[in-house]
Amino acid sequence: MRTTLALLLACVAFGARPAAAQADLNDLEMAHVAVTASNIDIAYAHLALAFSENPDVRNFAETMIRDHTAVNAQVVALAKKLDVQAQDNPLSQQLLADAKRIKDEMSRLRGAALDRYYARNELAYHEKVNGVVADAFIPNIENAEVKAAFEQALAIFRGHEQHARDLVAEFAEGGR
Amino acid sequence: MIATAKRASQACIQPRACVHLGAGIVAALVFAGAAACGPGRDDSRRMPQNHIVEMRDLAFNPAEVMVSPGDTVTWINRDIVPHTATSASGTWDSGEIASGAEYRLVIGDGDNGDYVCAFHPGMQGRIAAR
Numbered sequence: 001m002r003t004t005l006a007l008l009l010a011c012v013a014f015g016a017r018p019a020a021a022q023a024d025l026n027d028l029e030m031a032h033v034a035v036t037a038s039n040i041d042i043a044y045a046h047l048a049l050a051f052s053e054n055p056d057v058r059n060f061a062e063t064m065i066r067d068h069t070a071v072n073a074q075v076v077a078l079a080k081k082l083d084v085q086a087q088d089n090p091l092s093q094q095l096l097a098d099a100k101r102i103k104d105e106m107s108r109l110r111g112a113a114l115d116r117y118y119a120r121n122e123l124a125y126h127e128k129v130n131g132v133v134a135d136a137f138i139p140n141i142e143n144a145e146v147k148a149a150f151e152q153a154l155a156i157f158r159g160h161e162q163h164a165r166d167l168v169a170e171f172a173e174g175g176r
Numbered sequence: 177m178i179a180t181a182k183r184a185s186q187a188c189i190q191p192r193a194c195v196h197l198g199a200g201i202v203a204a205l206v207f208a209g210a211a212a213c214g215p216g217r218d219d220s221r222r223m224p225q226n227h228i229v230e231m232r233d234l235a236f237n238p239a240e241v242m243v244s245p246g247d248t249v250t251w252i253n254r255d256i257v258p259h260t261a262t263s264a265s266g267t268w269d270s271g272e273i274a275s276g277a278e279y280r281l282v283i284g285d286g287d288n289g290d291y292v293c294a295f296h297p298g299m300q301g302r303i304a305a306r
Contacts, residue, residue, distance in 0.1 A: 063295045067257040070275065074256050156257055159234035162298055 025089060027146050028079075030137045032086035033095065034153065035075050037129050038068035040099040041122075047106050048118045057115045060122070060167055064160065071153045078149055112171075119167040126161035130154060226250060229301065231259045231273070231293070236301035243283045244306045251279045259299065264290040 025033075045061035045068075052058060079086060102121060109117055133154050141147040224246040230237045232254040241249060251261045253273045261270040261279060267286050270279040272295075281287065283303065293299035 059295075066295065070257045152256060155233040156255070159296055159298055163296065166297065 025091065025137075025140075026087070027141055027143050028084055028087040029089040029091075030141065030150075031075055031079065031146065032088055032092050033137075034133070034150065035072050035086055036092040036095050038072050040095060041125065042068050043099065043103060044106070044118065044121065044125075047103060048114070051106075051110055051114055052118065053111075054115045056167060056170060057118060060163060061118075063163070064122075067156055067160065071156065074149060074153075078145060082143070082145070116168075116171050119164060119171055123161065123164040123168050126157055126164055130157050130161055133157070224248065228252065229261075230254050231261075231299070234293075234296050234299055236261075236293075236299060239300070240302040240304055242304050242306045243288070245283055245285060247283045249281050249283065249303060251281075253277055258295065260294040261291055261301070262294045263287070264292060269294075 041064050045064040048057055048061040049065075052061070075086070106114065106117060106121075133150060138147060138150050138154065141150060222244065225243075226248045227241040227243060227250070229241060229249060229251045231251060234255065236251075243249065251259075251270065251273060253259050253275055256275050258272045258274050260272060261281075263269065265286075267289075268281060270281070273279050288303050288305045291301050291303065
């Protein structure tokens, strides 16, 4: 089902320009957004592991790599089973463009500044993505197996959101 | 039966000795019965149980299990991401449990207490003593 509303909500959440809202999102495009969002988080985690020495940050980053890799593997397996391919779309491209800017900023930071930036970005990123998945994608997914996969992934991502929230709070308490 | 009766009659030539012997046998039987039925009963005859804990939606289900030494706790990962079951005291650790995999722990002394998933700090469980 074409979901103009889904794309509108997603674009608002991610700050995309209004012109992108002219397109529609189907199940395969939503799957592409999900995989893209996971790959972006994996990239953020690798950056954190490259430059952070904080054990809690490193533990969080390793979990992001482990979990998002598993979620992507499930999406790929489902696509193979359904004999379909995830489809690129303007929202995926917007996510990648935003991620490039954030990775450039992270690369310039070190120590406590990097840890704080990474934790806050992870919280904001998961809040936005989870909101889009819960409010715009899941209600509009047609295929039952795809919907179940998104619901399962959302439960994982909400755990990540809370984990990131705890990390941000830890840095706030420690005055870092 | 006949041989036992003859030995009894031979052991009881003097009636007073028979009373003392009989009382002692009865007393021994009474004490044995008390040991079997009283408050200090040995529970080792209870069959060990297997307790199943599912890891689903980043939670341990059930969050708490009541166990006795010798029982087994089996964790089954129903999530698509890997987990661990790691004791807070550091006495045992499952290591990574892949999606669909299981981990079994036979409960020994000191294994009770809180535990977590090392990958997802929000996942917390407890093994309580029965």
